[in-house]
Amino acid sequence: xxxxxxxxxxxxxxxxxxxxxxxxxxxxxxxxxxxxxxxxxxxxxxxxxxxxxxxxxxxxxxxxxxxxxxxxxxxxxxxxxxxxxxxxxxxxxxxxxxxxxxxxxxxxxxxxxxxxxxxxxxxxxxxxxxxxxxxxxxxxxxxxxxxxxxxxxxxxxxxxxxxxxxxxxxxxxxxxxxxxxxxxxxxxxxxxxxxxxxxxxxxxxxxxxxxxxxxxxxxxxxxxxxxxxxxxxxxxxxxxxxxxxxxxxxxxxxxxxxxxxxxxxxxxxxxxxxxxxxxxxxxxxxxxxxxxxxxxxxxxxxxxxxxxxxxxxxxxxxxxxxxxxxxxx
Numbered sequence: 507x508x509x510x511x512x513x514x515x516x517x518x519x520x521x522x523x524x525x526x527x528x529x530x531x532x533x534x535x536x537x538x539x540x541x542x543x544x545x546x547x548x549x550x551x552x553x554x555x556x557x558x559x560x561x562x563x564x565x566x567x568x569x570x571x572x573x574x575x576x577x578x579x580x581x582x583x584x585x586x587x588x589x590x591x592x593x594x595x596x597x598x599x600x601x602x603x604x605x606x607x608x609x610x611x612x613x614x615x616x617x618x619x620x621x622x623x624x625x626x627x628x629x630x631x632x633x634x635x636x637x638x639x640x641x642x643x644x645x646x647x648x649x650x651x652x653x654x655x656x657x658x659x660x661x662x663x664x665x666x667x668x669x670x671x672x673x674x675x676x677x678x679x680x681x682x683x684x685x686x687x688x689x690x691x692x693x694x695x696x697x698x699x700x701x702x703x704x705x706x707x708x709x710x711x712x713x714x715x716x717x718x719x720x721x722x723x724x725x726x727x728x729x730x731x732x733x734x735x736x737x738x739x740x741x742x743x744x745x746x747x748x749x750x751x752x753x754x755x756x757x758x759x760x761x762x763x764x765x766x767x768x769x770x771x772x773x774x775x776x777x778x779x780x781x782x783x784x785x786x787x788x789x790x791x792x793x794x795x796x797x798x799x800x801x802x803x804x805x806x807x808x809x810x811x812x813x814x815x816x817x818x819x820x821x822x823x824x825x826x827x828x829x830x831x832x833x834x835x
Contacts, residue, residue, distance in 0.1 A: 507523060507531055509542040513588050518560055523549050525562075529644055532653060535610060535659070539722065544602070550589065551603035554582040555613055556641065557631040567638035573630030575617050576600050597767060601691075601720070604631060611660065612637045636660070680714045681750075683703055686726050688719050692796065693747075696763040699817040700748050700794050704761070707820060709754035712759060718747050738781040744774070751787060758787035761794060764804060769793040772809040 507527035511520060514693055526549045531537060537545060551560075557566040566572035574582065578597035583589040591599075607613040608631070616630050636656055644653035675687040678698045685745050688694035697717065715732050719725040727740055731751065735758060738744075748761040760778060762770055770791045782789055791812040795801045801816055801824075808814060814824035 509545055511545060511546055513590075515588055519587060522553065522558070522560065522562075523773060525644060526552060526641075532658060533640075535606070535612075548585050548604045548606060550587050550614075551579055551599060552607055552613065552633075553587070554579045555604075555607075555631050556638060558641075559586050562641040562644055565633065565638045565641050568614055568616075568632035569635045571633040575630045576604075578630070579603075587615050607721075618833075655744075666833065678702065678717075679708070680726070682712070682713055684717050684726075686692070686717060688717075688725070689722075691720060691765075692764040693763055694719065696779040696780060696794055698818060699796075699820075700761050700763060700792075700815075703817065703820050704792075704794065704815050705750055708815070708823065709750055709759065711753045712750035712752040714748065714750050716745070716749035718745060725772075734786050736782075736784040744777050744781060746778075757785050757790055758782075758785060759790045759792055761792045763794050765796065765799065769804045769808050770812045773809045775809040775812060 507522050513522065517671065523546060527537070527545060528813070530549075547704050556564075576599040577593065579599050580596060581594060584591055588763060604613060608615060609716075610792065612634050613631050614634060618630065619638050635668070636659060640652050640656045643649045673758075676690055676694050676698055678688055678701055680686065680701060688697060693802070701714060701717070705714070707791055713728070713731070713735075714718065714726065715728040716724075717726040723745070724740060729740070732749070735751065737749070737758070746760040747763045748759075749758070749761045750761065752759070756796045760770075762768060767775070771792045775791050779789070793808055793812065794815045794817065795804070796816075797818045798816055801814065808826055810827045812826050814820070814826065818826070
């Protein structure tokens with residue numbers, strides 16, 4: 507499987523990435539919903555965890571007592587794969603690059619096989635030995651045999667992952683009465699609070715126009731209404747987590763649920779304003795947090811002329827400079 511890769515990667519590394527994608531496709535890993543960059547990042551994380559720089563013959567697994575922490579994975583990718591990942595992006599490695607591999611059972615978190623707390627800083631990620639054997643057999647005479655063995659011992663990954671996702675859904679009731687389901691996680695618990703609690707208290711009878719999910723970036727969208735308001739195309743990288751519109755006040759609320767990354771910063775707001783320069787509604791930029799502790803962590807990064815809502819104190823809001831808010835009321 508070939509994809510568009512970023513940076514100036516050497517031919518040998520490119521081929522290694524393509525081969526890895528072929529193997530993931532052969533075992534039933536769902537890939538169609540991922541962007542090329544997300545596929546690339548997932549594969550590079552997999553190669554890092556397996557200590558694979560140039561060939562599958564180098565692979566190490568948990569049987570070799572080989573584990574890497576998320577910060578180690580960043581260092582490995584930057585050193586060996588011409589990546590330039592920020593040292594502070596370790597949470598993206600866990601939540602975005604490794605999550606599908608862990609759910610599929612290809613990569614193990616040491617906390618799941620050892621008596622360690624999940625927040626233990628010494629924990630790490632290691633490769634499933636059975637999958638390591640499969641990697642080593644690629645393009646050899648025993649590939650078909652090893653693939654059959656792997657598939658026999660592991661359910662279809664697509665079926666297994668779908669089953670796990672369905673067991674961990676978060677039901678959300680939209681203001682319209684429609685129901686959607688978000689994948690499980692603290693970030694999406696906060697999105698549920700935005701939709702069901704924040705909008706009911708401060709949304710001026712808003713209707714939800716867009717909701718993104720960690721497993722489906724376009725889980726819910728009202729393209730007709732977004733188009734009528736001259737909103738930007740939903741494919742854009744700057745998408746907030748929830749977009750809602752109040753016809754009563756002609757307000758378009760762009761809501762960001764912050765658990766570990768990304769409040770409405772000055773730069774983020776500038777980019778969004780540029781994208782929305784033709785929008786016919788008044789724009790509200792909102793950052794939502796689960797609690798005050800998270801708010802304190804990100805307070806310095808929040809832009810002026812934006813709003814903050816904290817789920818643990820749902821009756822209140824924080825207004826970063828507020829003539830716009832006062833005019834509305």
